[in-house]
Amino acid sequence: MRLELGYIHITDIRFGDASKVEDGVLYVNAEEVEALVLRDERITSVKVDMARPGESVRITPVKDVIEPRVKVEGPGGMFPGVISPVDTVGSGKTHVLKGAAVVTTGTIVGFQEGILDMSGVGADYTPFSKTNNLVLVIIPRKGLGSHEHEHAVREAGLKTAVYLGELARELTPDSTEVFETLPLTEGVKQFPDLPRVGYVQMLQSQGLLHDTYVYGVDAKRILPTLMSPTEVMDGAIISGNCVSACDKNPTYVHQNNPIVHDLFARHGKDLNFAAMIITNENVYLADKIRSSDWTSNLCAFLSLDGVIISEEGFGNPDTDLMMNCRKITDKGIKTVVITDEYAGQDGASQSLADAHESADALVTGGNANQVVTLPRMDKIIGSEEYVGIIAGGWDQNKHEDGTITVEIQAITGATSEVGFAHLSAR
Amino acid sequence: MVKEIERAGIPVVHICTVTPISQTVGANRIVPAIAIPHPLGDPSLPLEEEKAVRRRIMNAALKALSTEISEQTVFDVD
Amino acid sequence: MSKKRVVHYINQFFAQIGGEEMAHVKPEYREGPLGPGLAFGPAFGDHAEIVGTVICGDSYFNENMEEAKAELLKMIKAAKPDLFIAGPAFNAGRYGVACGAISEAVKNELGIPVLTGMYEENPGADMFKSAVYIVSTRNSAVGMRDAVKKMSALALKMLKDEPIGASSEDHYIPQGIRVNLFEKDRGSKRAVDMLLKKLKDQPYVTEYPMPAFDRVDPQPAVKDIRSAKIALVTSGGIVPKGNPDHIESSSATKYGRYDLEGVNYLSKNRYATAHGGYDPSYANEDPDRVVPVDMMREFEKEEKIGSLYRYFFSTVGNGTAVKNAKAFAEEFSKELIEENVQAVILTST
Amino acid sequence: MKVLTNNPKVLEQFHSYPAVTVDYRAVSLHELMVLVRDFVHARHRLLTHPLSGSVKPNETLYKSIGLTEQPEDQLCLESLNLIEQSISTVDRFARIRKDIKEEHHQDLQLVDLTLISSAIDSLAAAKPLPGTPPSGSSRLSST
Numbered sequence: 001m002r003l004e005l006g007y008i009h010i011t012d013i014r015f016g017d018a019s020k021v022e023d024g025v026l027y028v029n030a031e032e033v034e035a036l037v038l039r040d041e042r043i044t045s046v047k048v049d050m051a052r053p054g055e056s057v058r059i060t061p062v063k064d065v066i067e068p069r070v071k072v073e074g075p076g077g078m079f080p081g082v083i084s085p086v087d088t089v090g091s092g093k094t095h096v097l098k099g100a101a102v103v104t105t106g107t108i109v110g111f112q113e114g115i116l117d118m119s120g121v122g123a124d125y126t127p128f129s130k131t132n133n134l135v136l137v138i139i140p141r142k143g144l145g146s147h148e149h150e151h152a153v154r155e156a157g158l159k160t161a162v163y164l165g166e167l168a169r170e171l172t173p174d175s176t177e178v179f180e181t182l183p184l185t186e187g188v189k190q191f192p193d194l195p196r197v198g199y200v201q202m203l204q205s206q207g208l209l210h211d212t213y214v215y216g217v218d219a220k221r222i223l224p225t226l227m228s229p230t231e232v233m234d235g236a237i238i239s240g241n242c243v244s245a246c247d248k249n250p251t252y253v254h255q256n257n258p259i260v261h262d263l264f265a266r267h268g269k270d271l272n273f274a275a276m277i278i279t280n281e282n283v284y285l286a287d288k289i290r291s292s293d294w295t296s297n298l299c300a301f302l303s304l305d306g307v308i309i310s311e312e313g314f315g316n317p318d319t320d321l322m323m324n325c326r327k328i329t330d331k332g333i334k335t336v337v338i339t340d341e342y343a344g345q346d347g348a349s350q351s352l353a354d355a356h357e358s359a360d361a362l363v364t365g366g367n368a369n370q371v372v373t374l375p376r377m378d379k380i381i382g383s384e385e386y387v388g389i390i391a392g393g394w395d396q397n398k399h400e401d402g403t404i405t406v407e408i409q410a411i412t413g414a415t416s417e418v419g420f421a422h423l424s425a426r
Numbered sequence: 427m428v429k430e431i432e433r434a435g436i437p438v439v440h441i442c443t444v445t446p447i448s449q450t451v452g453a454n455r456i457v458p459a460i461a462i463p464h465p466l467g468d469p470s471l472p473l474e475e476e477k478a479v480r481r482r483i484m485n486a487a488l489k490a491l492s493t494e495i496s497e498q499t500v501f502d503v504d
Numbered sequence: 505m506s507k508k509r510v511v512h513y514i515n516q517f518f519a520q521i522g523g524e525e526m527a528h529v530k531p532e533y534r535e536g537p538l539g540p541g542l543a544f545g546p547a548f549g550d551h552a553e554i555v556g557t558v559i560c561g562d563s564y565f566n567e568n569m570e571e572a573k574a575e576l577l578k579m580i581k582a583a584k585p586d587l588f589i590a591g592p593a594f595n596a597g598r599y600g601v602a603c604g605a606i607s608e609a610v611k612n613e614l615g616i617p618v619l620t621g622m623y624e625e626n627p628g629a630d631m632f633k634s635a636v637y638i639v640s641t642r643n644s645a646v647g648m649r650d651a652v653k654k655m656s657a658l659a660l661k662m663l664k665d666e667p668i669g670a671s672s673e674d675h676y677i678p679q680g681i682r683v684n685l686f687e688k689d690r691g692s693k694r695a696v697d698m699l700l701k702k703l704k705d706q707p708y709v710t711e712y713p714m715p716a717f718d719r720v721d722p723q724p725a726v727k728d729i730r731s732a733k734i735a736l737v738t739s740g741g742i743v744p745k746g747n748p749d750h751i752e753s754s755s756a757t758k759y760g761r762y763d764l765e766g767v768n769y770l771s772k773n774r775y776a777t778a779h780g781g782y783d784p785s786y787a788n789e790d791p792d793r794v795v796p797v798d799m800m801r802e803f804e805k806e807e808k809i810g811s812l813y814r815y816f817f818s819t820v821g822n823g824t825a826v827k828n829a830k831a832f833a834e835e836f837s838k839e840l841i842e843e844n845v846q847a848v849i850l851t852s853t
Numbered sequence: 854m855k856v857l858t859n860n861p862k863v864l865e866q867f868h869s870y871p872a873v874t875v876d877y878r879a880v881s882l883h884e885l886m887v888l889v890r891d892f893v894h895a896r897h898r899l900l901t902h903p904l905s906g907s908v909k910p911n912e913t914l915y916k917s918i919g920l921t922e923q924p925e926d927q928l929c930l931e932s933l934n935l936i937e938q939s940i941s942t943v944d945r946f947a948r949i950r951k952d953i954k955e956e957h958h959q960d961l962q963l964v965d966l967t968l969i970s971s972a973i974d975s976l977a978a979a980k981p982l983p984g985t986p987p988s989g990s991s992r993l994s995s996t
Contacts, residue, residue, distance in 0.1 A: 109960035124686070146963055195703045206906055207967030220971055243964075244907035258692035265693075270700050283905045283968050284919070284975035306703045308695050315904035315942065319935070336699040338691055341712065342909075342942075345949060347682035353904055353942045355714050361702050363695040364711045366684040369949070408684075409909075419691025424711055425682045426670040427739060427821065427833035429720045431848050434837030437723035438737075442852035444928060453850075454722035462853050462894060462928065464786035465740065467793030477799070480792070484799045484849075488808065491732075491847045494725045780891060 001091045002180040003230035006072070006173030010099035013050050013132035021167050026100050028134055028164070036163055037136060042144055042152040047137040049381045051103070053130050055118045056378035062114030062412045063104045063242050064157045065128050065250040068097040068164035071234060078165060079235040081216025083158050089234035090227075095168035101131040101252055102164065104157035105382035106138040108150050109209065114245035114412040120375040125414040127421055128252070135381050136160060147208055154240055158251070179230050179264050184302070187274055194272040195305040199229065199259050200295055200328070201418070202320055204241045204248060204312040205280040211240035212249075212312075214278060220287075224279035224294040226302075229260040237278070244314050246368045246414040247340045253413070258420045259308055259338075275302050279324070281317040288320050296327035306334040310418040314342060314368075314409075318354040329358040340365035340415035341425055345407065365415035366423035369407050376402025428453040439490040441465060441483060445500050455490040456500045457483060508552040508663045511583045512541040513576070513590035513606050513620075515599045519559040527598075529561035531572060533579040540592070540648060547656035552663055556583040558606075562598040565605075572602075573609045580610055587663055588614070592621030592651040593628060595643040600628025607636040617662035621655045624677055633677045637668070640677050672709075682712075732846040735813035737836075739821030739829065740787065740794040740853040741779030742770065751820055753780025759819035759832040764812065769798035779820045779853060787853070794851055813845050821852065854900050854976050856969060857892065858917035859885045862962040863969055873973060874922060882916050886943055889918050890936045896924035899932040900976070903939035905968040911946040913961045914953055917969035919976070 009024055016027030030048040037046040051057040071077050074092015077084025103116065116126050116133075123129035138156055140149045182190055203212040205220035212219040214237050227236065237254040260276065267273040279295045282288060299307055307328050311321045318339065325335050337359050341351035347367055384404075397405040408414040408423075415423055429452040431438045440453035443465055448456045459465030466480045482503050490501040516526045518539040537545060537554035544554055558579050565572040580588060588610040590603035603620040605628075611618045621639035622629050629638055639658060641651040654675040661668060670685035671678040687694060694711075701708040726732045743751055749760040756778075770791035777787040777794065792798040800812040817836050821829050840848065855874045856863060864877040878888060886903060893899065900919035904910070953961070 109957070109964065146960070147967075197699065197703075204907070205971075207969075207971045208964055210906060210964075210968070220975075241907075244909075248907070258690055259695065262690075262692045262696045266696060266700070271696075271703075282971065282975060283901045284972040285900055285902060287975050288902070306699045308692075308699055313907040314909065315907065316902035319902060334699065334702045336695045336702065338695050339712075341682055342946070343682040344945060348680065349945045350715060350941070351682060351712060353938060357714055359714055360710055361698050361708060362710045362712045362714075363691050363698060365691055367682045370684050416691060419693070419695055422686045422688070422690050423684055424670075424687045424691065424694070425684045426672045426678055426711065427737065427819075427829045428850055430830050430833035431737070431837050431840075431850065432720045432723055434834070434841060435723065436837065436840055436845060436848050437726055438848040438850055440850050440852065444930060444933075448852070452719055454720070459851070463783045464793040465851055465853055466796045466799075467786065467790060469786050469789065469793075480796055480799050481802075484796055484803065487849050488729050488803070491726045491734075491849075492729045495722050497722070780887070783895065 001228040001230050002178065003090055003233055004093045004176055004178045005233060006093060006095045006176045007098040008095060008168050008171050009174045010097050010132055013052060013100060013134060015050070019164070019167055021097065021171060026097060026132060026164070033160055033163065036159055037138065037156045040152050040156060042141050042148055043138055043156060044141050045139045046156065049135040049137065051118050051133045051135055051381060053118060053132070057118040057381060058377040058384070059103055059105060059116040059133070059135055059381045060114060060384060061105055061107060061382060062116045062245065063106055063108070063153055064239055065252040065412065066102045066157050066161035067252045067255050068100055068102065068161045068168070069235065069255065070095050070165035070169045072169060076234065078162050079158050079238055082213060082238055083162050086215055088231070089236055090231035094234055095165070095171065095173060097164060097168050099132055100164065101128060101133050102157050102161045103128065103133045103135045104138060104153050105135065106140070106149070106153045107383065108146055108153065108242060113243070113410055115374070115406065115410050116412045117374055117377065121372055122374040122411055125372070125408055125411045125423065127413050134160065134164065137382055150209060150240065150242065158238065179233070181228050181230065181273065187272065191268055191272040194268070194270065196274045196303060197263060197271040197306045198275045198277060198299055198302060198304040199263060200277045200279060200299070200307055200309040200324060201257070202309065202311050202317060202324065203237070203278055203280050204317070206283050209242040210313070213238050213240055219280045220282050222278070222280060224277055224291050224298060226298065227276045227278055229264070229273065229276040232257050232260060241312070244409065245412045246409040247313060247365060247417045249312055249418055250413065253416065253418060253420050257418060259310060259418055263308070274304060281313065281320045283316070288323060292320065292323035292327050295324055296331055299328050299333050300331040304333050308336050308338065310338045312417055315353050318352045322354045322356040322359060326356050326358045336361040336363060338363045338365070338417050338419050340417050341367045342369055343367045345369050345371050363419060364425050365417055365419070365421060366425045368409035368415045371405060372408055373403050373405045437491055439487045441487055449498055454495060454498050456498065457486045457490055458500065458503060459483060507550065508586040509555045509584060510548070510552050510587045510589060510659070511580050511585040512537065512544070512554045512557045513588070513603065514539055514541065514557060514559055515602065516559065516561045519557070521559070527561040527563035530564055531558060531560040531575040531579060533558050533583070540652065543648065543652045544589070544656050547652060548660070551660055552587065555585070560602065562602060565602040566598045569605060573606060576606055577609055577613055581614060585616060587616060587659055588618040589655065589659060590620040592639070592641045592648070592655065593626060594641055594645055594647065595623040595626050597627050600626035601631060604628040604632025604636065604638065608632055611636055619655060619658055619662065621651050629677055634679045638677045639675055726847045729809060730807055731810040733811050733813055733844060734800070734809050734847045734849060735840055735845045736795055736797065736800065736816040737848055737850045738795050738816070738818050738852070740851055741777045741820040742775055742787065742791045742795045742818050743778050745774055745776050747778045751778045751818070753778055753820060756820040759817055759836070761815050761817055761836065763815055764797060765814055767797060768801045770795055794853060796851070813840070813843065854919045854973065855897065855922050856917050856919050857885060857889050858969070860915040860917050860962050860965045862966045863917045866966060867973065870973070872976065882910065882914055883943055883947065885916050886936065886940045889920065890940065892920050893929065893932045893936050896928050897921050898925055898929040899935055901969065901972040903936055904942060906964060908961065908964060909946055910943040911949055911951050912953065913965070914958065915961050915965040917965055919969065919972050
């Protein structure tokens with residue numbers, strides 16, 4: 001499968017009479033976006049706002065972040081099985097508004113989370129302080145159930161991203177990048193002397209606010225399976241995961257999966273990026289055993305020499321991670337795992353909920369319990385009301401001078417377990 | 427506990443039902459017991475027989491304490 | 505601004521007094537830098553200077569640790585340092601222990617920043633890495649230049665009151681405390697790099713070593729079990745009826761110490777279990793099923809053992825490691841040692 | 854499956870559900886975990902991971918954990934290890950106290966309900982029962 005990504009670099013975002021991209025500026029007609037979102041009768045009102053890098057703006061509680069893209073050539077459309085009809089994506093040509101993002105906020109359940117600061121200390125911890133963000137503050141119909149609410153917010157974000165992505169359809173990209181994976185036997189022949197490397201992505205799949213969708217299928221219902229790594233670039237995986245802001249993967253991170261990108265960067269040079277395997281993180285223990293068995297069998301079946309395994313979320317996925325690592329290692333395959341840590345505010349506690357000696361090559365996204373004091377922001381998009389109760393916050397953490405103290409687990413994307421961020425710990 | 431006692435310089439024998447756990451917690455001399463709720467007894471037996479079972483386990487414990495070992499060892503109860 | 509005052513500790517060898525044959529020399533104080541201390545000068549520049557050097561023989565220090573520390577502390581205090589440096593000790597074991605011990609003492613007694621340096625496998629590293637900053641050095645004095653560079657950099661950070669970074673940034677041996685840092689490369693690239701090294705069988709450094717299974721070497725066997733004093737310990741929660749110490753039924757935060765004087769067996773009228781993790785009826789029916797006092801008394805009579813220790817210790821544990829249990833055992837083991845108990849029988853449910 | 858829970862919503866939803874016995878206890882999260890351990894000691898095997906969900910243990914009050922209905926022949930060591938590890942994780946988080954507002958109890962109950970529902974769905978999928986109605990999460994997930 002061969003996919004060409006054409007990047008249109010976005011350096012600013014502004015409201016305008018017509019939505020368009022001009023000289024790197026993304027102009028958005030707010031009324032059109034509102035009308036689009038309000039087509040969903042579950043949503044009563046939506047406020048369209050903007051946040052640019054360096055501004056004194058805090059967005060909270062953040063639900064999802066999505067990159068605007070459009071399929072220009074090749075089968076399928078963006079977010080297949082969810083927004084576009086089901087069709088295999090990942091080949092042809094896709095245009096990307098690089099530097100822009102759609103951010104959704106909404107209070108689905110009371111302890112919802114996700115802080116995104118566009119400047120100050122907090123901005124260092126979130127990758128989305130560097131993007132020009134179109135923010136949707138979504139108010140649902142009164143009495144709408146949590147599941148429906150989550151679904152409505154999720155779809156509003158995706159639809160808006162598709163709407164913005166369409167603006168890039170006719171544009172000439174500022175730069176392009178090509179990604180290609182060959183069918184199994186051809187791939188082996190292409191680089192016979194390079195180690196065959198696979199990527200195992202564990203997807204959060206436990207229930208409300210803990211779900212991930214693959215071509216529209218709830219990931220808890222999948223068996224581990226193979227994907228072409230380019231499929232994720234067209235939105236084959238989307239996030240319905242809103243708990244644990246620091247280490248969940250927003251849709252943006254799925255679209256830009258950094259492990260996929262960094263493996264492609266060495267493809268044909270030091271390694272042969274053979275396959276991507278997705279698996280889940282279910283609550284039911286028999287599911288965990290079955291999925292890790294299946295995943296390790298797939299790795300062996302593909303004659304992989306090395307595998308990177310990424311985790312998503314806190315707590316019980318540590319068990320999935322260790323099961324996967326142990327079983328894949330037992331097949332004689334070299335592994336590296338990526339996780340993050342909950343070592344306490346003082347950093348002195350045990351970092352993981354589970355451990356196994358096979359996980360001897362581990363990359364960490366840092367200690368999510370680290371405490372940070374965020375400066376006062378001139379503007380809040382969403383509501384700060386929840387800062388006290390989001391994961392990583394606590395009641396007495398709002399100070400008189402307007403600063404707030406939180407654990408970095410409250411910050412969207414701070415301790416990414418797919419290695420999207422630079423934070424680490426020793 | 428077992429490790430700290432040993433570390434303090436006193437040989438210790440761990441009598442416990444679930445010997446793999448004993449190995450995990452780092453006991454060096456291990457003697458298997460009967461069951462979790464009654465490690466050194468067997469309520470299904472008449473008193474005299476039950477005491478004989480206890481004696482056998484305790485004999486194994488004394489033997490374990492008297493035996494030089496270089497690694498974790500589970501001693502059999504005769 | 506006047507230069508900050510640094511006092512430096514070295515052993516007899518680096519003070520050029522002599523080798524092993526001079527390891528017995530007692531503490532002494534000399535003005536100014538000496539030996540490796542001279543190398544710190546250029547690195548400190550205008551910020552700091554070594555105003556004095558304390559020297560002690562490795563054997564003397566290790567064999568008379570309390571006296572040596574007291575003498576050295578007096579000398580160090582008199583020099584009014586802003587910072588204290590010991591070593592680097594590289595892989596010299598006794599020197600490493602001395603560097604760690606005196607650094608810890610200075611930190612605690614004088615309340616000034618301290619640091620030392622040694623090879624990660626130096627026994628002193630394991631003993632003192634969580635107490636003081638130990639810069640990781642090579643295993644021999646060949647690594648002196650590198651060690652001085654890293655130690656002086658950390659020293660200057662301390663003197664300037666700058667925050668200390670993660671162990672990988674400031675080159676100290678990890679202290680068991682997780683410290684966040686921003687890496688140059690994002691996590692995914694670090695993972696790919698690590699995997700490539702692993703695939704080529706090249707050395708790589710994991711960012712989080714798996715918690716090691718702590719092991720203790722087995723103690724030698726009891727020479728003559730027939731004369732040995734043996735203590736009974738249990739995690740099965742057997743206590744006098746009414747649970748006078750209020751030991752919790754799970755994950756206990758206390759342990760009990762109970763007198764067995766004149767007790768020939770554990771009567772069900774006087775003892776019961778406090779354990780909440782299993783069906784208590786069998787243990788309550790006959791507590792000897794958990795703490796075999798009856799059998800120990802028979803063994804005493806039969807002279808199969810010397811004696812049963814007068815007290816037994818009891819807490820509620822649950823198989824796997826419990827931090828509290830560790831603390832209990834450390835505490836009562838002291839008593840057992842003092843009372844010449846030669847062996848322990850620990851029973852668990 | 855025996856579901857030990859301190860979540861009233863789980864009791865309400867599953868009290869008469871086939872193949873599920875809800876054992877509701879009005880206890881704290883820590884106490885519930887300890888109760889689960891007692892069952893594990895009594896040779897019940899864990900069927901769900903005790904640290905379900907990403908809501909941190911000090912930020913929720915509710916937990917539902919699935920175990921085998923009947924004790925098995927032997928103590929399940931993996932279950933014991935898992936529950937011990939989970940208790941120690943819960944206790945570790947408990948050191949950082951967070952106030953949980955009353956108005957969010959319902960939300961926390963709902964999330965816990967969907968977590969255990971997903972496990973009950975897995976159980977039902979593995980052992981189809983005649984006349985089993987669709988349970989919580991399959992009905993609720995709407996994509």
